[in-house]
Amino acid sequence: MEKNWKMIFQKTNTTRTLFFVAADIFLLMFACWLSFLLRFDGEIPRRYFNNLNSFLMLAPFFVIIPLYFQKIYRLNWTYVSLRDLISLFWGLTLGFTMLGILILLFWQPQPFGRIESLIGFPRSAIFIAYILSFIFLGGLRISKRIFLQFSSGRISGKNLLIVGAGDAGEQILRSILLNGKGKSAYSPVGFVDDAPQKRGTLIHGFPVLGNLDEIGDIIKKYSVEEMIIALPSASSPSIKKAVQRGREVGLENIRILPPLSELLSEKISLADLREVRVEDLLGREPVSLDTKDLENFIAGKKILITGAAGSIGSELCRQIAKFNPAQILALDQDETAMFWLGEEFKEKFPQIRFGGIMCDICDENKLEKVFKKFHPQVVFHSAAYKHVPLMEEHPDEGIKNNIKGTKMTAELSLKYGVEKFVLISTDKAVNPTSVMGATKRVAEIMVGLLNKNSQIDFISVRFGNVLDSRGSVIPIFKEQIKRGGPIKITHPEMERFFMSPSEAALLVMQAAAMGEGGKIYVLDMGSPVKILDLARELIQLSGLEPDKDIPILFTKPRIGEKLSEELFGKEERAVPTKHNKIFETAIKVNFSETDFFKEVDELINLAEEEESGENLKKALWKLLK
Numbered sequence: 001m002e003k004n005w006k007m008i009f010q011k012t013n014t015t016r017t018l019f020f021v022a023a024d025i026f027l028l029m030f031a032c033w034l035s036f037l038l039r040f041d042g043e044i045p046r047r048y049f050n051n052l053n054s055f056l057m058l059a060p061f062f063v064i065i066p067l068y069f070q071k072i073y074r075l076n077w078t079y080v081s082l083r084d085l086i087s088l089f090w091g092l093t094l095g096f097t098m099l100g101i102l103i104l105l106f107w108q109p110q111p112f113g114r115i116e117s118l119i120g121f122p123r124s125a126i127f128i129a130y131i132l133s134f135i136f137l138g139g140l141r142i143s144k145r146i147f148l149q150f151s152s153g154r155i156s157g158k159n160l161l162i163v164g165a166g167d168a169g170e171q172i173l174r175s176i177l178l179n180g181k182g183k184s185a186y187s188p189v190g191f192v193d194d195a196p197q198k199r200g201t202l203i204h205g206f207p208v209l210g211n212l213d214e215i216g217d218i219i220k221k222y223s224v225e226e227m228i229i230a231l232p233s234a235s236s237p238s239i240k241k242a243v244q245r246g247r248e249v250g251l252e253n254i255r256i257l258p259p260l261s262e263l264l265s266e267k268i269s270l271a272d273l274r275e276v277r278v279e280d281l282l283g284r285e286p287v288s289l290d291t292k293d294l295e296n297f298i299a300g301k302k303i304l305i306t307g308a309a310g311s312i313g314s315e316l317c318r319q320i321a322k323f324n325p326a327q328i329l330a331l332d333q334d335e336t337a338m339f340w341l342g343e344e345f346k347e348k349f350p351q352i353r354f355g356g357i358m359c360d361i362c363d364e365n366k367l368e369k370v371f372k373k374f375h376p377q378v379v380f381h382s383a384a385y386k387h388v389p390l391m392e393e394h395p396d397e398g399i400k401n402n403i404k405g406t407k408m409t410a411e412l413s414l415k416y417g418v419e420k421f422v423l424i425s426t427d428k429a430v431n432p433t434s435v436m437g438a439t440k441r442v443a444e445i446m447v448g449l450l451n452k453n454s455q456i457d458f459i460s461v462r463f464g465n466v467l468d469s470r471g472s473v474i475p476i477f478k479e480q481i482k483r484g485g486p487i488k489i490t491h492p493e494m495e496r497f498f499m500s501p502s503e504a505a506l507l508v509m510q511a512a513a514m515g516e517g518g519k520i521y522v523l524d525m526g527s528p529v530k531i532l533d534l535a536r537e538l539i540q541l542s543g544l545e546p547d548k549d550i551p552i553l554f555t556k557p558r559i560g561e562k563l564s565e566e567l568f569g570k571e572e573r574a575v576p577t578k579h580n581k582i583f584e585t586a587i588k589v590n591f592s593e594t595d596f597f598k599e600v601d602e603l604i605n606l607a608e609e610e611e612s613g614e615n616l617k618k619a620l621w622k623l624l625k
Contacts, residue, residue, distance in 0.1 A: 017073045020140075024067065025060040027136040028129075032059050035128035051121050058102070059129065063095030085138055092137070096130040158253075159223050160186040163215070163242045164230035165193035165201075165208045168257055172230050173204055175270050189222040194238070212238065215245035226253040228273060240281045252543055256280055259502065278467065278474060278537050290510065290579070291323075297378075297513035298323040301419075304376035305330055306361055306409060307383030309337030311469030312424055315505040316380050317341065317354075327353040329374055332383070333360045361405035371416040379413050380508070381406060382424045384440065388560050391436040395616040399607040402439035403446075403600065410450050410458065418456055422512045423447045425462040425520070427497060427565040430572075434560025438620050442600065448518055448587035449596060457517035460587075461508045464497025464525045464565060473531060477538050485550040487535045490557045494532070495564050497525035511582050522567050522574065524581040599623050 032055045036044050044052060067073070070091040072084070103121055160176075162169045169191055176186050190209040193199075198208045209218050218224065229242050239256065246254050255273045303320055307313040308330030314337075317330055328345075332338050338356050345354040355374070359366045361383045384402050385391055391398035406423065413421045425444050428437035444460045451458035465472055473496075480487045499507075504523070511521035536546040544550050557563065568574055572585040603619050 020073050021064060023140060024064060024137055027140065028060050028063055028133055029056050031132035031136055032056050032125075032129045034132055035125040036122070038128055039122050039125045048122070055103075055125070055129070058099055059095075062099040062102070063092060063133070066094040066098075067091035084141065088138055088141070089134060092130060092134055096126060096133070100126045157185045157187045158225040160188045161209075161215070161218060161222070161224045161227045162188060162191045162230055163193075163212065163227060165191040165195070165198045165203060166230070168232050169193075169230040170203055172228055172257065172270065172273075173206060177204060186226065189224060190218075192218060192242075212241050212245065215242060216249045219246065219249050219251055224251065226255070227251055229254065229256040229276070232257050232259050236281060239276075243276055243281060247540070259500075276541060278534060278541060281537055290513070293513045294323050294509055298325050298509070300324065300326050301377040302327045302329060302374060303378045303380070304370075304374070305380045305382060306332070306405075307381075307424075308332045308356075309334040309341055310382060311466050311472075311501050312504060312508070313380075313382040314341055315501040316382065316508065317345070318348075319502065319505045319509060321345070321349045321352045321354075325352070327355060327374070329355045329357060329370070329376055331357040331359050331361070331370065333358060361409055362400050364408050367408060368412055371412045375416055377419045378512070379409065379418050379421045380424065380512070381409050381422065383409075384424070384443075386426070386436060388428070388434045388436045389558050391439070392434060392559050393613070395435045395613050395620065396607040396610060398435050398439045399603060399616060399620065402436070403442050404604045404607070406443040407446055407600065407604075410447055413458075414450060414454060414456055420457045420459070420512060420515070421447065421450075422508065422515070423458075423460040424508065425460045427462060427464045427525075427567050429462065430566040430569050432624070433562055435617060435620065436560070438624060441624060442620070444520060445587060445596065446600065448520075449593045451518040452593065454517070457515065459512065459515040459517060460520045461511045461515075461523065462520055462567065463499065463504055463507070463523035464567070465499075466504050467498050467500050469501065473534065474538065477535055478542075481539060481542050481544070481550055486553040487539070487550060488553050488555055489531050489535060490555050490561065491563060492532055492554055493530070493563055494557070494561075495528040495530045497565060497567070498529050498534075499523070499525060507579075507581055510579055514578065514582075515584075518587065519584045520572075520587060521577070522583045522585060524583065525567060528564060596623075 033052065036048065036052050036055070040048070067088070070087040072088055072091055100123075103126065104123065162172060173188055173191075176188060188206050190207045191198075191203060192210050192212055192215055193208055194211045196211075199210065201208050209222075215227075219227070227242070227246050229239055231238055231242075243254055254276050256276045257272055258274060298320055303325045305313050305316050305320075305328070308317055309332035313330070313332065317328055320328060330338070330341060335358065338358060342354065342356045345352060357370055359370060361367060383405060385398050410421055410423075423443055426437070426440050428434060429440035429444055430437075432438040432441050444462075447458045447460050450456075467474060477487050507523045511523070515521055532552070535552055539546045539550045542550075546552060568585060571588050574583045574585060577584055600623065603616075603623060606616055606619055
């Protein structure tokens, strides 16, 4: 079945290509003939017929080849863009330039096997043919879009307001218009945008009605039933304002275009829209990246990601795929999650060499086989146990996974000549009060010590909670809301740092690209968010009211929990880097490398002997003193 679809797809592409090539040849020849006709005021002198015949034969040959290499024959007829027309311009310019040079320099060509003089060739005809060719070939390519737009008429559907009159909003409107009459679920009424110069302007015939503060009045005036927020590069305050203005007048259907970091393509359509999520409303500024730095760091390299099926690991895989790696090696022991990650890559990134590897990072023999077979050049070590209460109950598992697993992965990276090893750490490693935080702090120290006298760059990247990750408060709160409440919060003053998975992954990659060995890179998490405010926002996003539809219940902090997390230790100093959302600090330890690793090995042995929880905890805290 899959082969049949491939054959149909290939046949369709070939038919489309042949159609455009044939049409272009005809239009080029027509443009050349018409250029002579225009040059000689409607009557071509007989003595120029040989020149015209040569021109008609040579033009398609010289022009079609540059157009092919400009990928003109791979464009989608329905979604022709300005970029496609620019490619057409360059292809025609190159083709006619070469043709002009040939005609003007070689005065005695023999195109038909006999000597034909091209002396006196009308040079202006070349330029006229070039202009006409651009008009004809460009017109052919935009003809379908023009036809669809003018034939769509008034679209029936829900009255829709688009927030954002920029490129993203225009593409959303264009996608609606191209769906055609009767096929769209939306009937646009216009745009809102805070840029004063856009007010009153028209986009595809639809007006910019006002700014974000006027959303409520516009919704009432035009009976708006749904709103789309098309601000993928805007700050969260703008998005939050739009959502609040819509809520104030009872609008329930609000959808959003995700941040640019989540979009897989520059072409935006209705398929990219999703429901508003809590991360859209947290007040974080959009991430800016040095894409050239990332391209140089990742392109052409084999990248190994441990814990690849987790929230951060899987997002790292997705973001790394955008920068042309030679191969992505995704390693995890979660069978189901690995299966779905592999399926996702087949669908969204078919061009990427993706290797899913089932492996426990504590399985030293299997892990070494992976390094020996693939020789990765960069390792992102994301695998870890992260649940604070569970690690308090099972410290042996925390030590084996977070300490032993990290130690083996780092040492194998050293053995097999990895260029850079990146440990994914956590704010819970700062002045730790839990087993989970302590194991991650030990991992940070190990990575820092291994960097000494090493040709490999060992770095750590530290950040806070990832929104909507498995085991985070958001899925728990959603389930509690689904059951009708109550939402349970350990303390009204409990607060945490949050960022979205895509933001965390991109900043981890940026830190890794610019990072120097032996350093800890700390991501700017913005201001901490109160868990209570997060719970209330989630209730409102569900269309309910806090404390009315869904009660909020306070319990008490669990063992190992802090009311507030920290990003830097007492002896650590935040040093700015060239990226405004990334800081660096150095690892400071008061013991020798030999003594530390000896105690680490003893701790791992205790954990593998299934020592009691209290003894393991004592040994773990002793290691950090």
